[in-house]
Amino acid sequence: MALRAVPFFPCNFAAGRRVYNSNGKLWNEGWGAERMIHKKTRIALLSTALLLTLAACAEPDAGMDLQQRRQAAEAVDPRIVQAQNEFGMKLHRQLTEAEKAKGNQAANVVLSPYSVSTALAIAYNGAGGNTAGEMAETLGWTSIGKDEANAGNRALQSLLERSGDSTELRVANSLWYRKGLALHKPFLDTVKADYRAELHSTDLSGKETPDAINRWVSKQTKGKIDKMVNGPLGQNIVAVILNAIYFNGTWTDPFPKSSTQEEPFTLADGTEAKVPMMRQTGSYAYAENEAWQAIRLPYGDGRMAMLVVLPKERSSLDELHERLWTDSSEWRKPFEHATVDIRLPRFKTEGAWRLNEPLAGLGMRDAFDPSRADFSALADIRPLYINEVAHKVYIDVNEEGTEAAAATSVGIATSGPPERPLEMTVNRPFFFAIEDTQTKAWLFVGSIGNPAES
Structure with a gap:
């Protein structure tokens, strides 16, 4: 039994496009969940994804006018924002240097610090001991308690989703877990209250589950991502953590x-x-x-x-x-x-990253080690560890704006x-x-x- 969050990609792998990880290895050709699983080990896979596309703005959650939102923004814990931005730059450095080491001097390196940190925040709430300490250090939360971090993330997400009539930013989280699995109540309460995650207790090894997950993804991204999982998840998968971000913005002054x-x-x-x-x-x-x-x-x-x-x-x-x-x-x-x-x-670019090594390089090591990982605040299962953190980004910028489904002394x-x-x-x-x-x-x-x- 293991914790696993499935890679969330804003494209259909059935189309056969090749995507390479940060080590230059082919990632998605013939990808299937079973290929990611070592049968004799407990596996945890955490995934985060973001889709940016060019599409019409629709159903924005304006919620408050500009002045009201400015006042609400002043109430957001600035430590959360600063930590996220600094984490994003550290991760950007890891990915950029990895690309240069492979000889890709002209590589486009794009990511969403918000998406990655949000997905890791959910897993962080299930961590304990040194694992939690390393994750807090990596995310920049050493001086912020879990309750403060969760409250800050909740306030920031609520504010971001009120981005005006001409922009739309949606954040969606979900937790899929094996029916009958006893996840700890404090963890579930936090996931529901602070991250507004949908909870799905289901037969993860069932043939219908991949389709259900793909339907959820397609709905959250307005059809921009229609397939995320190819094939059964496997008998030893006990949980799936998903994060999706959809951004749609029109320039104040479009380019002619x-x-x-x-x-x-x-x-x-x-x-x-x-x-x-x-x-x-x-x-x-x-x-x-x-x-x-x-x-x-x-x-x-x-x-x-x-x-x-x-x-x-x-x-x-x-x-x-x-x-x-x-x-x-x-x-x-x-x-x-x-x-x-x-x-x-005018440009389109995308990135598909396996973030295990970059995150370990930032100090988050125990979470990936079966013999050291501590996710005792999530469930009473041993060993339980993160097998993979996967991140996919697609950005399309044109004369009308940036529409999406994934700055010295x-x-x-x-x-x-x-x-x-x-x-x-x-x-x-x-x-x-x-x-x-x-x-x-x-x-x-x-x-x-x-x-x-x-």
Whole structure:
């Protein structure tokens, strides 16, 4: 018997697309749950996923006007947001360095710190002893008790889902567990109350269960993910933890499609790729110094925005990464407004990551070790450990916006808007973050080495 959360992918593996993990090994070709299981060991697999697509905004949970939401944002524990952002940058570093070690200098590295930390938070509530301590350290919660962390996550999720009429952000969690399994009541109560997770007690080894899970995923992502599980889950699977994030945002000022033209994008190795370059001029939150330019492109009424950070030509994305990984707070500060002629590539990109090694590299080791893992707060089963943390991201940015189903301490000198617009042409590798402008939470982050590579 074991705890397992199934990988949640925003695509149909039956289509045969190959996805590689952070070690460069083929992940999904012929993927089936049985292939992930070592028959003689207790297995725990935790999964988190995020789908970003371009689709029409629908049924947003506006809930409160901009001022009301600003007041509510002030009540969100800033330690939770800071911990999530810092965790995201640490994980981004692990993934970026893993790609470079494989020779992928132009790799696009995208992830959702919010999605990963939310899924791990659910598992954290089932952890005890040193396992819990390592998870807290990795998530940045050492000075935050479990109750405070859960309350903070609950408040943040509730606020994010009220993102305005022109944006939609939905978070869904569910826990599927073997019928008859005695999960501890405090764990179940927390999962229901603080993460609003649906609970499903079912025959996990039954033939109908994969279809039921896939139907749940399809519903939460509005059909953008229609298959997550291929085949039976196996006799020794006792629980499945799922997390899904759906984001749909329309630019406050859409880019005119008539202004989009094919232009060169210079890759890290000096070669060029042709990309569709969107363009418009407007008043934006903008900052720059001797090493970089940064701009915030708002969605809807401005509750959400895309932050784009572009290294100056005499600098590089590697140098920008070092600044971001050391201290990203500079890019979460307010920027002055300026008139900017912005050129931004239209791009699609995705990422499929096996996060076991990156998380272990951040200090979360015991959770993956059958002989050391302690998930005694979840159930009285030994051994019980996390077999895999899987994360999938798909992002599509175009003239209309970003629609989805899955920023150094150098002072900024900004003057008033000049007579001629400032120019920011994103024609070389850059960093972006989709952020909640009121809490400063970076929900999705990424580095784009080649926009032409989808």
